[in-house]
Amino acid sequence: MTPAELKAFLSAGERKTFLRFLTCGSVDDGKSTLIGRLLYDTKLIFEDQLRTLEKDSRRHGTTGEDIDFALLLDGLEAEREQGITIDVAYRFFATDKRKYIVADTPGHEQYTRNMATGASTADLAIILVDARKGVLTQTRRHAYICSLLRIRHVVLAVNKIDLVGHSQEIFRTIEREFRDFADKLDFASLVSIPISARHGDNVISRSEATPWHEGPTLLDHLDSVDVTSGREVLAFRMPVQWVNRPNLDFRGFAGTIASGRIAPGDEITVAVSGRSSRVQRIVTHDGDLDEARAGDAVTLTLEDEVDISRGDVLVPGAQRPEVSDQFAAHLLWMAEDEMLPGRQYLLKTGARTVPATVTELKHKVDVNTLERFAAKTLQLNEVGFCNFSVSVPIAFDRYRDNRETGSFILIDRFTNATVAAGMIEFGLRRATNVHWQALDVTKSVRAELKGQKPVILWFTGLSGSGKSTIANIVERKLALAGRHTYLLDGDNVRHGLNRDLGFTDADRVENIRRVAETAKLFVDAGIIVLVSFISPFRSERRTARELVGADEFLEVYVDTPLGVCMARDPKGLYRRAQAGEIKNFTGIDSPYEPPENAEIHVNTVDLTPEQAADRIIARLRDSGLIG
Amino acid sequence: MREVVASFRNPVMLYSIGKDSSVMLHLAMKAFHPAKPPFPLLHVDTTWKFREMIAFREETVRRLGLNLIVHINKEGVQRGVNPFASGSSIHTQVMKTEALRQALDQHGFDAAFGGARRDEEKSRAKERIFSFRTASHAWDPKSQRPELWSLFNTRIHSGESIRVFPLSNWTELDIWEYILAENIPIVPLYFAARRPVVERGGALIMRDDDRMQLLPGERLEERLVRFRTLGCYPLTGAIESRAATLEEIVAEMLTARTSERQGRVIDQDEAASMEKKKREGYF
Numbered sequence: 016m017t018p019a020e021l022k023a024f025l026s027a028g029e030r031k032t033f034l035r036f037l038t039c040g041s042v043d044d045g046k047s048t049l050i051g052r053l054l055y056d057t058k059l060i061f062e063d064q065l066r067t068l069e070k071d072s073r074r075h076g077t078t079g080e081d082i083d084f085a086l087l088l089d090g091l092e093a094e095r096e097q098g099i100t101i102d103v104a105y106r107f108f109a110t111d112k113r114k115y116i117v118a119d120t121p122g123h124e125q126y127t128r129n130m131a132t133g134a135s136t137a138d139l140a141i142i143l144v145d146a147r148k149g150v151l152t153q154t155r156r157h158a159y160i161c162s163l164l165r166i167r168h169v170v171l172a173v174n175k176i177d178l179v180g181h182s183q184e185i186f187r188t189i190e191r192e193f194r195d196f197a198d199k200l201d202f203a204s205l206v207s208i209p210i211s212a213r214h215g216d217n218v219i220s221r222s223e224a225t226p227w228h229e230g231p232t233l234l235d236h237l238d239s240v241d242v243t244s245g246r247e248v249l250a251f252r253m254p255v256q257w258v259n260r261p262n263l264d265f266r267g268f269a270g271t272i273a274s275g276r277i278a279p280g281d282e283i284t285v286a287v288s289g290r291s292s293r294v295q296r297i298v299t300h301d302g303d304l305d306e307a308r309a310g311d312a313v314t315l316t317l318e319d320e321v322d323i324s325r326g327d328v329l330v331p332g333a334q335r336p337e338v339s340d341q342f343a344a345h346l347l348w349m350a351e352d353e354m355l356p357g358r359q360y361l362l363k364t365g366a367r368t369v370p371a372t373v374t375e376l377k378h379k380v381d382v383n384t385l386e387r388f389a390a391k392t393l394q395l396n397e398v399g400f401c402n403f404s405v406s407v408p409i410a411f412d413r414y415r416d417n418r419e420t421g422s423f424i425l426i427d428r429f430t431n432a433t434v435a436a437g438m439i440e441f442g443l444r445r446a447t448n449v450h451w452q453a454l455d456v457t458k459s460v461r462a463e464l465k466g467q468k469p470v471i472l473w474f475t476g477l478s479g480s481g482k483s484t485i486a487n488i489v490e491r492k493l494a495l496a497g498r499h500t501y502l503l504d505g506d507n508v509r510h511g512l513n514r515d516l517g518f519t520d521a522d523r524v525e526n527i528r529r530v531a532e533t534a535k536l537f538v539d540a541g542i543i544v545l546v547s548f549i550s551p552f553r554s555e556r557r558t559a560r561e562l563v564g565a566d567e568f569l570e571v572y573v574d575t576p577l578g579v580c581m582a583r584d585p586k587g588l589y590r591r592a593q594a595g596e597i598k599n600f601t602g603i604d605s606p607y608e609p610p611e612n613a614e615i616h617v618n619t620v621d622l623t624p625e626q627a628a629d630r631i632i633a634r635l636r637d638s639g640l641i642g
Numbered sequence: 643m644r645e646v647v648a649s650f651r652n653p654v655m656l657y658s659i660g661k662d663s664s665v666m667l668h669l670a671m672k673a674f675h676p677a678k679p680p681f682p683l684l685h686v687d688t689t690w691k692f693r694e695m696i697a698f699r700e701e702t703v704r705r706l707g708l709n710l711i712v713h714i715n716k717e718g719v720q721r722g723v724n725p726f727a728s729g730s731s732i733h734t735q736v737m738k739t740e741a742l743r744q745a746l747d748q749h750g751f752d753a754a755f756g757g758a759r760r761d762e763e764k765s766r767a768k769e770r771i772f773s774f775r776t777a778s779h780a781w782d783p784k785s786q787r788p789e790l791w792s793l794f795n796t797r798i799h800s801g802e803s804i805r806v807f808p809l810s811n812w813t814e815l816d817i818w819e820y821i822l823a824e825n826i827p828i829v830p831l832y833f834a835a836r837r838p839v840v841e842r843g844g845a846l847i848m849r850d851d852d853r854m855q856l857l858p859g860e861r862l863e864e865r866l867v868r869f870r871t872l873g874c875y876p877l878t879g880a881i882e883s884r885a886a887t888l889e890e891i892v893a894e895m896l897t898a899r900t901s902e903r904q905g906r907v908i909d910q911d912e913a914a915s916m917e918k919k920k921r922e923g924y925f
Contacts, residue, residue, distance in 0.1 A: 129788065131788070256645055269674075299675065422790065431798060
């Protein structure tokens with residue numbers, strides 16, 4: 016090679032684009048053989064490796080006298096014996112146009128998590144199908160996982176086409192079947208190619224045996240498919256990995272730019288705190304930069320002293336991510352231990368790790384049919400759609416908008432294992448997009464103006480127990496004494512704020528959550544709030560209690576026996592429930608969990624409503640809540 | 643690298659003096675600029691490294707003002723372990739693998755950077771970037787943590803550690819192109835020069851000092867050679883080459899037909915030898 020040729024090569028190398036892809040398919044579809052073939056045909060196998068390969072092919076190979084390319088890749092002893100790839104292997108090759116990183120991922124069902132691992136960083140997926148077997152359950156599973164992880168480009172490689180006599184009809188049938196499924200998956204491109212990895216047909220050079228194939232060869236397609244990820248045109252995002260403070264005069268924020276670009280002078284905001292400044296310098300070892308873009312690892316200094324630490328995300332003030340402590344996400348479970356809603360895990364996104372809980376598993380996805388169905392937990396390799404709650408608000412984008420800032424992993428707190436991969440769909444508290452507003456007039460100012468201490472009187476009990484009657488009397492007595500009050504009644508609220516909710520367990524939980532939040536606002540306003548709801552579940556009443564201060568919540572248990580309530584049946588509801596006309600009726604076919612430590616305990620068998628109300632007023636007076 | 647520094651108590655960078663270590667160190671200088679890399683370098687010295695490597699090591703540490711820890715397995719030295727009498731396999735086990743474990747335990751390092759690349763060898767191709775090791779430094783290829791996106795699980799229990807491979811996705815050609823582009827200093831042994839070599843077991847071994855005895859029939863001769871990888875001199879084969887500049891090395895690379903580990907005596911010992919070594923705690 017002459018110096019001129021070398022120079023030409025090096026400058027071509029700088030222009031080469033980069034493509035990461037993965038191969039997936041079922042056991043024995045020929046994934047490893049295909050990659051071995053690509054490495055061999057692009058002259059990436061060295062002579063000594065080829066000699067070892069020839070030797071190994073005779074010993075372990077399954078291809079007779081031919082070279083078994085799969086042996087080049089199946090690196091680990093165990094899988095060599097079993098004849099299956101059990102982990103993700105990364106391979107590298109280059110053509111005149113592109114440099115490639117290939118993730119070889121397993122086809123075996125229990126190793127789906129490895130496939131997701133390979134898919135998370137890939138731009139393109141080659142899904143292999145054995146021409147003799149056609150589209151299998153595994154094929155659909157792999158296509159779905161590719162789409163779930165937002166791989167935009169898919170190649171359907173119908174392998175071993177030589178073993179079906181290079182039949183166009185078989186190829187078309189498989190292609191059609193796959194397309195029918197893939198149409199639901201939103202890929203940007205889908206190209207089908209008939210190949211023989213073992214013999215090289217349509218891998219690099221066009222096969223004479225398939226004259227009917229008009230599309231590109233596999234390598235032509237890889238070299239030409241447009242995978243410009245668009246990461247650079249997205250809004251600027253940089254999670255701060257590390258604060259660089261070598262001395263008192265320098266304070267730099269180090270991180271890798273997840274998306275977009277940045278230049279000195281650009282306005283910048285810390286996503287969660289909302290504090291802003293401008294970029295002063297982009298500091299590197301080789302001098303300051305005029306601009307940095309997605310993928311660059313940089314250190315930024317800012318014009319102002321802003322409180323920023325590891326885990327914060329730097330963004331443009333005008334293009335902020337969502338900031339919330341609740342969101343909905345797809346979850347791929349990767350551990351032997353099942354996922355349990357309510358258990359606390361650690362969630363890592365960007366450079367931030369926070370405690371997180373799955374508050375609700377909305378549905379599980381059958382990865383073969385894409386059907387949704389209800390489930391209580393997720394098992395290894397299952398995919399579900401969940402609501403999450405994290406201990407502090409975090410910044411994120413939707414995964415479909417930004418793979419870097421919309422993804423997270425879950426870590427088991429005790430084993431430290433990575434147990435799940437998550438893709439955020441949307442935030443659940445739009446209100447926090449309107450960042451917290453610090454107010455000058457506080458709760459105590461409002462309460463003082465009214466000359467009272469705000470409190471929630473939470474009446475719980477069966478339908479017909481007398482809650483509303485008693486609450487009504489209590490409010491009348493308080494009003495006569497000059498107190499500012501408000502009564503939230505179950506039936507009334509269901510006509511307005513909560514008219515979209517039914518009586519399933521999930522809706523009951525949401526019903527109470529909204530009422531509790533509303534009651535909290537009234538407490539904030541300095542008002543004595545009377546809440547009269549059946550509120551059958553302990554955990555929701557506890558949630559309501561925890562929303563306000565310890566001395567601002569009094570639980571009133573109206574403990575009238577079910578038999579008495581049924582006999583009274585003031586609205587005729589028990590009768591209808593017993594006749595099966597009303598479903599999920601508390602006390603009939605939906606449980607009531609009585610309070611264990613209610614502050615006030617009354618019933619309407621031993622007391623008249625008037626007497627019960629007096630007892631409650633007395634308790635308020637004793638507690639110093641009213642004078 | 644920044645992720646490791648931000649997440650671990652006591653990280654260290656394994657510095658083998660080779661070209662990959664040079665690139666890794668260069669990246670560390672860049673990642674923490676204007677600060678110095680906030681961790682020491684650790685060199686596990688088998689006492690059989692090329693003299694030029696040791697000279698280069700001292701020069702590098704002085705030039706960059708870094709903190710270097712050199713660890714030698716003294717027990718191995720006392721037992722007289724050496725690559726000639728003990729064989730390459732035992733020598734590597736005692737002077738590299740055991741020595742490394744000693745050093746990591748002695749200093750209580752909870753994260754160690756290594757310059758390994760996935761393109762080097764089959765079992766390395768499946769290695770994670772953040773690779774978990776038990777308290778006894780063992781690697782279990784079947785229970786590796788999945789690595790998605792660029793989110794690395796850095797959590798460990800006390801006593802356990804993580805090996806981190808920042809160059810995982812680099813190829814040998816990438817390394818040379820980068821050394822050329824960034825003008826990174828490397829040990830002169832990578833460049834062709836006339837050196838005293840002996841042909842032994844199909845490899846060209848450079849006689850770096852007189853601890854190497856000539857066997858009957860062997861002849862020391864001056865040949866124009868260079869090295870593609872560096873290790874213990876009795877275990878590292880030279881290649882005949884005229885490439886005396888970085889440009890010439892890259893040009894040679896582009897026409898190379900053998901892999902870089904071919905010159906390594908340790909890999910040819912037994913099938914799947916690297917995977918065995920790694921399970922035992924070799925890098």
